[in-house]
Amino acid sequence: MNSNGENRSIAEKDLNILRRLAGEYASLALSDGNLSIPERYRALNSLESGVRPPVLVFEEPWGEFDCEELKLKCTQPRCRALEGKLRMELFKCRHHRGDYALKPYAEAQVAVRDSGYGFTVRDARTIESQTGSSISSHRYTDLLADESSLEKFRMPSVELDESETQANVEFVSEVFNGLMRVRKAGIMLYMPTWDDIAMLRGAENCMIDLYDRPEYTHALVEKFTEIHLHRLTRYEELNVLETDPYYCHCTPACSRELPVKDMDRDRITARDVWCRSMAQVFSMVSPEVRDEFDLKYIKRIFDRCGLSYYGCCEPLHDQIPNLRKRFKNLRRISITPWADPDVAADEIGRDYVLSYKCNPAFVAGGHLDEEPARREVRRVILACNRNRTPFEFILKDISTVSGRPGALAEWVDMVNGEIDRYWKP
Numbered sequence: 001m002n003s004n005g006e007n008r009s010i011a012e013k014d015l016n017i018l019r020r021l022a023g024e025y026a027s028l029a030l031s032d033g034n035l036s037i038p039e040r041y042r043a044l045n046s047l048e049s050g051v052r053p054p055v056l057v058f059e060e061p062w063g064e065f066d067c068e069e070l071k072l073k074c075t076q077p078r079c080r081a082l083e084g085k086l087r088m089e090l091f092k093c094r095h096h097r098g099d100y101a102l103k104p105y106a107e108a109q110v111a112v113r114d115s116g117y118g119f120t121v122r123d124a125r126t127i128e129s130q131t132g133s134s135i136s137s138h139r140y141t142d143l144l145a146d147e148s149s150l151e152k153f154r155m156p157s158v159e160l161d162e163s164e165t166q167a168n169v170e171f172v173s174e175v176f177n178g179l180m181r182v183r184k185a186g187i188m189l190y191m192p193t194w195d196d197i198a199m200l201r202g203a204e205n206c207m208i209d210l211y212d213r214p215e216y217t218h219a220l221v222e223k224f225t226e227i228h229l230h231r232l233t234r235y236e237e238l239n240v241l242e243t244d245p246y247y248c249h250c251t252p253a254c255s256r257e258l259p260v261k262d263m264d265r266d267r268i269t270a271r272d273v274w275c276r277s278m279a280q281v282f283s284m285v286s287p288e289v290r291d292e293f294d295l296k297y298i299k300r301i302f303d304r305c306g307l308s309y310y311g312c313c314e315p316l317h318d319q320i321p322n323l324r325k326r327f328k329n330l331r332r333i334s335i336t337p338w339a340d341p342d343v344a345a346d347e348i349g350r351d352y353v354l355s356y357k358c359n360p361a362f363v364a365g366g367h368l369d370e371e372p373a374r375r376e377v378r379r380v381i382l383a384c385n386r387n388r389t390p391f392e393f394i395l396k397d398i399s400t401v402s403g404r405p406g407a408l409a410e411w412v413d414m415v416n417g418e419i420d421r422y423w424k425p
Helices: 012-029 032-045 077-095 147-152 162-176 193-201 203-212 214-238 280-284 287-302 320-326 341-348 370-387 406-422
Strands: 055-057 106-109 112-114 123-127 137-140 158-160 182-185 274-277 307-310 330-335 353-357 391-395
Touching (some): 137 193, 147 214, 162 182, 203 214, 280 287, 287 320, 320 330, 320 341, 330 341
Parallel strands (some): 055 391, 106 182, 353 391
Antiparallel strands (some): 112 158
């Protein structure tokens, strides 16, 4: 039994199911075609010219895919969790793989206990997802109404759970025995200060505070910055940072600059890893406000790390000069359908990867809405051709495909067709 009372031994039926799936996974992951993909990612992240833009799909609405190959058949919770992951990976590779790469080893996640910083988000979901997507509409209870809230913050206790980590290693090793090697998977650095604040304060209150209470807002951002830096230091002390990420929030992360290390043998610091941040709630603020209330704080975190990636769903085409000024190790910038890709590519030039997030509305009806989807992709290709900008196409935040996963394959084929027609190496 583990600390949660779960039996660590694998039932024979569950093990047989997992071994079959693991064998299929290993066959794909160790194939020559799969093993060649990460080198393309490394070339892209090294800003080499002539790298064909990767085409990738993430954050699918898995719950609305009524497919036999996705149905779980294991009984034990730990087995069902791994089974679900393997089935989704195999489904993606069979149906809408694009340029997705599987890791050539099995991962056993390092278990870390984090006490939190003194607050628990209170969230009333006003429109709940019905499709298996994590996308829902939220209404948050304000927990940061006044300055007295600052006294409630606590530095989190961050500790390695050695027993649970060892249980993960033993479990994955049994499933993949003789099929693939097993490697511990560490912690990816993701420091979303303004997502955290917005969930504790509410987005509208955050915007009002920027104008009415700038001193209080600075104090809040400072608190979160200190918490992020504290966690980063603890991850270094515990030696649990991830040095072989294939993806940093849905975008290729394999790089030549950052060494792949083994946490059981090597000392790992923030200089060896990526860090990602963004401020989605700042979609409507000026570059000056974003710089004052976010970038200058995130800089203190990014400066400790090897490479950095900024942005998510917020439009950043008019923010790039400040990103360039603040971040010396910036390598990737997220550009969304709500940004101007022409301005973005003009500003980025050849200095960063333009990570373009395509509009998921074009697959929401269960088929590809082809003409607007083609126009979107073509505009990005031409803008990046003009500036020799390294770029990629990512489809994510997919709330629905109306139960028809084939729309994702249609999107992948369309994008690759447009690249064939218009991209200039």
